[in-house]
Amino acid sequence: MADERARPELPPVIARMWGREPASRRGPKPSLDLARITAAAVEIADAEGLGAVSMNSVAARLGVAPMSLYRYVGSKDELLLAMLDAVSGEPPALGDLSRREYLYVWTKANADVLVARPWALGIAHTGARMGPPMGPRGLRWLDHLLRALADTPLSEGEKIGIATTLSVYALSQASLITALAPAGSVGSHLPASSTLYGELLAELVDEESYPALTRAVDSRAFVAGSAEWYDRETDFRFGLDLLLDGIDALIARRTGTADTRP
Template identity: 70%
Template sequence: MTDSQRPGARPDARPELPGVLARMWGREPTPRRGPKPSLDLARITEAAITIADADGLAAVSMSSVASRLGVAPMSLYRYVDSKDELLLAMLDAASGDPPPVGGLSRRDYLFRWTKAHVETFLARPWLLSIARGGPPLGPRGLLWLEQLLTALDDTPLDGEEKILIATTLSGYALNEASLIIALERSPKQGSQPSSSAAYGELIAELVDRRTYPRLAEIARGHTFAAAEGAWIDEKDFRFGLDLLLDGIDALIARRS
């Protein structure tokens, strides 16, 4: 027997929100009496983001945030029950606003939406580890999702397919940003190649045509050297994303 089937259960009862979500969505009851609290979730979140921007996510703790605000650590627990809840609030606040849908074709908007995700992660690399923790729950995170769903309004896709498109594109953005940041932080000395061109030269030297005939042909054809400078550039990003967008277009065509 489910909860809604139990005697006396209200079938339309709303689920109880965790405290931090209630505050993020403005659902927390406002006290009628007493002095106005000196803290709120927005101030706490802003202080935590400032610390993460300066010193990385590892530097964020209830103690460090309290110290920055000039309060006792225990005073924060009125607003967030744990560091995990604080991270949830930080992710939403630091995500910014999604690009507007108006004026772009569906495909152009999906491209812009995905690229904006990457830009957000590159601006604040510490967001990556929080974003991997689960789907969005805050008002900003869900606004990103709402905007993408709006761009898919004129398609015959059902709700599940639209959500899966959002998951696929956000996953691509997360992976792309992670790879860019990892390559930027990797050592540029010793046995590690410093660029795509250097990687191609190393591969050409290492592989033999008998065991790796296709890879040897690509490496000796200077394919890797064509990508000068950064390991991953706009061309690489667009190529991968175009593959996904082509698949989305094909799915829409099949449903039409």
């Protein structure tokens, strides 16, 4: 008996991101396409921030009427989706890296994309509403990570779960890096460094009310080797290693071995 379930129809903007828009057989060739519209929106966001991106501002940059954009992009959310995929670039090559090291490189590169364009970070934070990646670049990132896990005994669902977990870590760390950047802390109540933060905590906490935190302050846990709050190499890797240790442990439980190559 034939499967009666119909194949779901691609949302129009997704189809256009994949170059699957049907060609018009009549009339002149359209002067616009999704790539041009997306590039114009990215230029505006790079120059003025995400708040400056609107259907009107994009249309003005392209020299067309705003309504003409709606043939290609049904809403601003669809435009944001296309913008994020456009600036995602290509995932790191697997090369000869061990599985564990590739997962680190993949996650770090994921975060770097967002840090390089804070407005893209703003779009990524709306991911719960926009859904999982469906653009060609976003899915190449996912495909590369799944390939890195191909020789493990994990189920495909578990591999997807790992991809989600590492993507969320990249997003959270990119948010932290951006928030703690010097330019982002000007005029805020944020202390100039984690060392100064520890000194302020020493004035606020006491052993009776905050015994564990007092021990951390007394042990100089907040004293950093530099004036910065966040060391992109040391701090990023520490947290990610906790996740990678868990992935290695899961694989080890299934096979009796883990990828421990540096």
